[in-house]
Amino acid sequence: MQKMDLADKNPLRIFARDSEGKPVDKRMGLLMSRPGLGKTAILVQIALDNILRGNKVLHVSIGQSLDKTRAWYDDIIKDIFAGVKLDDSKELRDEVLRNRLIMTFKEADFTRPKLEERVNDLVVQDVFMPGIIIIDGYDFENSAAPEIADLKDMADVLGLQIWFSALRHRDDDRISDEGVPAPCHDVGRFFDTVVMIQPEKDQPDLSLVVVKDTIGSVKPGKVLDLDPSTYLAKEA
C-alpha cells in the first residue's frame, strides 16, 4: 500500500476538503469531549492525515511532556500500521518525524503572542513552516472570548489551520444556539468546525459527532465510530 492510499483510507479525510472539493488551508477547528475519551488520539489522527497530505504539523501540547506527546504518535502510528500492509513503513515513520514538531508549554506559559513568536522563529529561521497547528490542552474554562478571537486572527494572518481540543464537564449543561456546549458555548462562533466525541448510551462504543462545519460539506450529526480500544476513528 502506498502513502496516498493510507491518506485516502483515513476516516478523518472528511475534514480535508471544503464544500467545493478544494483542500482546506485555513480553519479554526474544535474537538470537544469528556475526560478520557481520546481527544489527543483524534487530534493526532488529524495531524497524521495532514502529514500524509504533505502538510507540516506543529503540535502544541499544553501541560504534557514532550515524551508523552511523542508516545501518542508512536502508539497511533503503530496501531495504524498494524491494520494495513505498507510498502515501506520505516520511510513513512521518518516522514512523520520530519513533518511534525512538538512544542510543550506549561499551562501558565501559553499565550497567543508567545505562540506567534515561536511560529515566527520557526519560519524566519527556515526550520519549519507549519500548515496546521494542533493545540491540545488549551484551558477554555479560564479564557475569555477575546483570546480565542485573537488566536483566530492569528490563523487568518498566517493562513493556516488550528485545531483545538476542549474538555467538557459533566455537570455544566450550558449550550450555545449552534449547539456548542460549555465551556466553549461563548466562543463557538469563532470556530468553523466543531466536533464532539460522544459515548453511546449504555455501551462502551464512542462516536464522532459534528456540531457544525461551515467549511466542508459535513452535515451535523454522527459521522464516524471510534474503536474503543485504540481510540482510532473508523467508518460508521
Add this chain to the structure above:
Amino acid sequence: MSRDLSKVRNIGISAHIDSGKTTLTERILFYTDRIHAIHEVRGKDGVGAKMDSMELEKERGITIASAATNCTWKDLDINIIDTPGHVDFTIEVERALRVLDGAVLILCSVGGVQSQSITVNRQMTRYKVPRIAFINKCDRTGANPARVTQQLREKLDLNALPMQLPIGLEGDMKGVIDIVTMKAVYYEGEFGEKIREDEIPAELRDEAEELYEQLLDAASMFSEELMEAILEGTPTPEMIIEAVRLGTLELGITPVFVGSAYKNKGVQSLLDAVMYYLPCPTDIENIALDLDHDEVEVKVTNNPNDPMVALAFKLEEGRYGQLTYLRTYQGTIKKGDSIINTRTGKKVKVGRLVRMHSDEMEEIQESGAGDIVALFGIDCASGDTFCDDSVNYSMSSMYIPEPVISLAIKPVDNKAQGNMSKALNRFTKEDPTFKTFVDDESNETIISGMGELHLEVYIERMKREYNAEVQVGAPQVSYRETISQRADFDYTHKKQTGGSGQFGRVAGYLEPLEEGDYEFVDNIVGGSIPREFISACDKGFQKSLKKGALAEAPVTGVRVVINDGNSHSVDSSDVAFQLAAVGAFKQGYMKAKPILMEPIMKVSVEGPTEFQGSVMGSLNQRRGMVLGTSEEGNYTVIDAEVPLSEMFGYSTILRSLTQGKAEFTMEFSTFRQVPKNVAEEIVKERLKEKK
C-alpha cells in the same frame, strides 16, 4: 565469617555536572568519619576533593572515572560508586549502574532536572535501579525545591514523594522538617555535625501536614499494614518507612530529600535515607549466564558459602600499580585464592586485596558476597567475570555501542611512541567503547570512541599520565554502508597456473537485513558446494564487509543467501571458495544499490527561551531535525537529531550564539542514510584521500 548483608549498601551517586556531586560525596565521607578536612572541588587550597582522583578531573572540575569508596554510617557498610556525569562517558555510567544496587540522584535546586539527569535516569530505569533524590544547593539564590520535585514527576516520570520540607531557603536555610517523624531537624556546629530535633515552626505546620497526608496516601499503596494502621489512626514512623522502602524497591516511589551539602545541611539525613530506603544486595535480583549450559540465566545467590562469582567493573592505573575493582555476587574471595577469568579461561592468584577509600586503601583478608573491593596486579579487561573452579558464569554481557567518531594520532618523538602504546593498551582495557588500530594504508594510529570529548579526555590523559605527547588529526565520522535492495550474484573463481588450480562457484543473493549487521544463510541443497567449504564462503563474505565498494566504509545490514555453486574435486579449496565469495559479493554489491549511512546524534540543547529561535536555526543549518521543544518559564529545552559530522565545534558556536547561557548534550541515536548530494561529496573526499 558471614556478614549481615542487610547492613550493606552499594550505591551510586549520579548527577548533572555542577549539581554538587563531588561536594556531597566529600561531606558523606566526612560525616562517616573517614576524612577530617573538607575540601571544595575547586578548592583554594589546591588539595581537591577525595573522589576525583585523576589530575584532569581536578582541573576540569568534573568527575570522569568511577571509583568505589567504602564508608561506615551507624552500623551500615556503604560502598559509594562514583559515576561520571557526562554523556560521552556513558559506558562508564552504565558499568557503574550494573554493580550498584541503588542510587542517589542529585539535582540542583536552581537548575532542576537537566538533560544529563534525563539521560542518567533513563539508564537507571533500564537497569531497574531503585533511587532516591536529593535536591542539593538549597542555599543558592533562586532555590526552588518544590519546582524540582514537580520536574521529577513531569520530566522523569517518577513518583516523586517529598520526605522533607526545607526550613527557609537560599541564605536562610536553617534545616529541614522530617515528614515521617513530623519533627524539625537542625544541623548545628561548625560543620553541621550536631543534629538537634525540635518542634515544627508554626508557619510551616500546615504545609508539613499536607505533605504528611500525601506521604501516607502514596506509601499506603505499598503496605497493607500501613493502610490498616491509617484506617485505625495509628500509623507509626516505622510503618511509613517500611512502606516507602517497599515502594522505592519496586520503583513505584522516589523519595525526595533536600539540603545543601556545601552548607552542611541535610547530609546525615540523606545517609539515614540510604539506610532506610535503598536496597541491600539481597533485595536485588542479579543474573549470571552459565557458560557451561548454553548461557542459561542463573540467579546469583549472595551466599558467601556458594561458589565465588565476581565482576571486574573498573580498572585503574594507580600509584601502586594496576587496580581492579570487583563486585562479588556470591561466594567469598580470600587472599591467596586462585580464581579464573571466565572470558579468557586464565587462572590468576589473588595477591593483595584492598578496600578503597579513593586514594587511600585498607588491606583486607577476604571479601564476601555483595561487597566491592579492589585487587592488585590482576590482568583482565573491565567487564570480565571471575569465578572459582566450580562454576563457569558470566555476569550478563552488557550492550556495548560501536564507536562513532575516530581520529588519527601521531607521537611526536620516539619516547612518546612507546608511552603512547602503553597508554592505548591500558585505555582499551578500561573502556570497551574506546578502540584503537593501525590503518594498513596510511600507517597511522587511529583511535575511536563515542564523541569528541570522549577522545579529547584520553588524549589529555595520555599526555598527563603517560607523558605521551601526540599530534592529533581532524576527527572523522565513522560512516557505514548498507544495501537498499536485493541483488543476485553468480560468480566463478577459476585460476589455472600449472600445478593444482583454484576453482569455486558461488551463487545466491544479497538482501537488506532489517536488524543486525550480517547474516549468512546457507540454502545449498544437494551438495553443489560441499559442506567443508561453506564456512570458507562465510569467511569470504565477512571479509568483503570490512570495506564497501562505495566509500570504503564497513558494510552492515546485509543478509547473504547462497543457494547454488560448483566445486572441483581437485582444484577446490578453502582459499578458492573464500575468493569466490569475495568476487560474488563484489558482483552483487553494486547491483544492490549501496547507500552511505552516517551516525545521527540525539542532541538536547537547553537554555534561556530568548535564544530558542537562533538555536533552532543553528541546528537546522547543521542538517538537524528539530523534534520538539519544551518551554517552562524562561527556560527551553530543544530536542533534535543531528548528523554527528555536523556537530564538530558546536559547543563554541552555541556559546557565542547564546552568550554562554545554553548548554547541550548529545548521545548516539542511530545510523541514517546520508542525503544524496552530501554522500557524493563524502565519497569524493574519501577517494581523494586514498590517492
